[in-house]
Amino acid sequence: MEIPSPPSGVRFIDDYLVYLLARAAHQVSSEFHEQLRRRGISVAVWRVLSALIGSEGETVTGLAEICLLQQPTMTKLLDRMARSGLVCRSPDQRDRRVVRVGLTAAGRAMAEDLALAAKAHEADLLARHPPAEAEAIKNLLRSILARHDRPRRG
Numbered sequence: 272m273e274i275p276s277p278p279s280g281v282r283f284i285d286d287y288l289v290y291l292l293a294r295a296a297h298q299v300s301s302e303f304h305e306q307l308r309r310r311g312i313s314v315a316v317w318r319v320l321s322a323l324i325g326s327e328g329e330t331v332t333g334l335a336e337i338c339l340l341q342q343p344t345m346t347k348l349l350d351r352m353a354r355s356g357l358v359c360r361s362p363d364q365r366d367r368r369v370v371r372v373g374l375t376a377a378g379r380a381m382a383e384d385l386a387l388a389a390k391a392h393e394a395d396l397l398a399r400h401p402p403a404e405a406e407a408i409k410n411l412l413r414s415i416l417a418r419h420d421r422p423r424r425g
Contacts, residue, residue: 292415299396300314302392302396303388303389303392306388306392307385310385312381312385315338315340315344315348316348316352316357317385317389318337318338318339318340319334319338319345319348319349319352319358319372320357320374320378320381320382320385321382321385321386321389322334322337322338323358323372323373323374323378323382324374324379324382324383324386326373327371327373328361328363328371328372328373329371329372329373330363330369330370330371330372331345331346331349331370331372334349334372349372352378356375356377356378357374357375357377357378357381358372358373358374358375358378359372359373359374359375360372361373
């Protein structure tokens, strides 16, 4: 397979979709991650909290997939979050072998506070683009995920 030449004067990586997606994600998320750091909250904790907003409970495997973590790492993180009173584990109503993770009242309060900050950050990001472009960005990313994402477990 021959590697196609990028446009003249452009490095390969500057025209490579995967790099562009990763770089864009890094740039826009780093601003919010700094807000989390100032509050003493890790990105991983934020991802768990945000994944559980509006959820009736997720499995450990499902959370690991959503939060981009390995399952053993997720289990340890959930142990710490449970000790901190942010999440609780309970048996699934349909299958008692399955454990569901949900927010406690304290976890919900923290998650909702952080979600407000995240939405404000998102509004600031999207305000840098014309409205039609801002909506197109989100629609294109949803489309990419829908076409390339594996079905989630949990």
